[in-house]
Amino acid sequence: MATTAVERALAMMICPEELRPCIEGLGRIELSSGDLVRLCGITPRQVAYWAEHGYIPHETAEMGDRGRLKYIFGLDAVVKIHLIKQALDKGLGLKEAVSAAEDFIKPRVEELERRAALSDAELEAEIVLKLGRLRRFGVWLRDLRGAVFVRACQDLGAKNPHLPDCLSFMQARPYAVFTASQVATGLAERATSRPANELLRRLKERQPKVAAPPTEALEVRGALDYLAELGLVDRIVYPGASIYRYRPSRR
Numbered sequence: 001m002a003t004t005a006v007e008r009a010l011a012m013m014i015c016p017e018e019l020r021p022c023i024e025g026l027g028r029i030e031l032s033s034g035d036l037v038r039l040c041g042i043t044p045r046q047v048a049y050w051a052e053h054g055y056i057p058h059e060t061a062e063m064g065d066r067g068r069l070k071y072i073f074g075l076d077a078v079v080k081i082h083l084i085k086q087a088l089d090k091g092l093g094l095k096e097a098v099s100a101a102e103d104f105i106k107p108r109v110e111e112l113e114r115r116a117a118l119s120d121a122e123l124e125a126e127i128v129l130k131l132g133r134l135r136r137f138g139v140w141l142r143d144l145r146g147a148v149f150v151r152a153c154q155d156l157g158a159k160n161p162h163l164p165d166c167l168s169f170m171q172a173r174p175y176a177v178f179t180a181s182q183v184a185t186g187l188a189e190r191a192t193s194r195p196a197n198e199l200l201r202r203l204k205e206r207q208p209k210v211a212a213p214p215t216e217a218l219e220v221r222g223a224l225d226y227l228a229e230l231g232l233v234d235r236i237v238y239p240g241a242s243i244y245r246y247r248p249s250r251r
Contacts, residue, residue, distance in 0.1 A: 029074055029075055030059075030072050030073070030074070031072070031073040031074065031075075031077065031078070032070075032071075032072065032073070033047045033048065033051075033070070033071055033073075035073070036073055036077060036078065036081065039078055040078060040081040040082060040085070041085075042081060042085070047071070048069070048071070050081075050084075051069075051071045051073075052069070055080075055084070055094070055098045056073070056077045056080050056081055056084075057073070057074065057076050057077050057080065058071045058072060058073050058077060059071070059072040059073070059074075079105070080101050080102075080105065083100070083101035083104055083105070084097045084098055084101045085097075087100040087101060162184075162187065162216070162219050162220050162223045163223040163226070163227070165187050166183060166187070166220060166223045166224055166227060167227055167232060167233070167246075169183055169186055169187060169190070170183070170227075170233050170244065170245075170246035171246055171248075173246070174246050174247065174248050175245060175246070175247060176245065176246075177236070177243045177244065177245045178243060178244055178245075179241055179242070179243055179244070180217065180220050180221035180224050180242070180244070181217055183220050183224060183244065184216055184217040184220040184221075187220065188216070224244045225242075227244075228244065232246075233245065233246050234246070234247060
């Protein structure tokens, strides 16, 4: 069975020597119509119709026992069938779905073939270039995160003085979850200079706490919701209440 463009590109990709036979073997896989039915969840009639009209790639068919054409497929047919099914699920007609699948596959095949044609030195230079771009993007994301917090403080600093206190409270307790009322109570207790370990003990044991005024609790909830919208804290919504969690960013 002749290999397709995707399979040729995969076979030519640089890989460890011990894995090369596995990669090159992809081009020799042969699938029957029944294999496609089991792998892709379509009917035998769909397989025959799509192959007959050239919607899915296949090898030259041979005549079966019942006078029907017997098709042989490769892995590229499996990929295209799944893409066609996704497009059909979105409401496209069959021809439009096939066209959408081909538009998706074509640039990726061309990119694989382009990479396969590169020399080792050219491929290494391209990898180094992309790694540099990824590092610069990571620096930009860290700077953006800091800029977002600064903007948040500027936007709500006058209206909600609890914003920086809420974030510092959450940052001091990464991965712990709190309701807005617990954060408000924690800020109220911290304002009275109570030790942080006693605060955590009371929150854990659910002992009576210094209740925050209702207005202040609402402001704390507003600050936490705003921080969640900015992506600085996580908000998990449950029936009747929301809980908040701070997850440190990976650097």
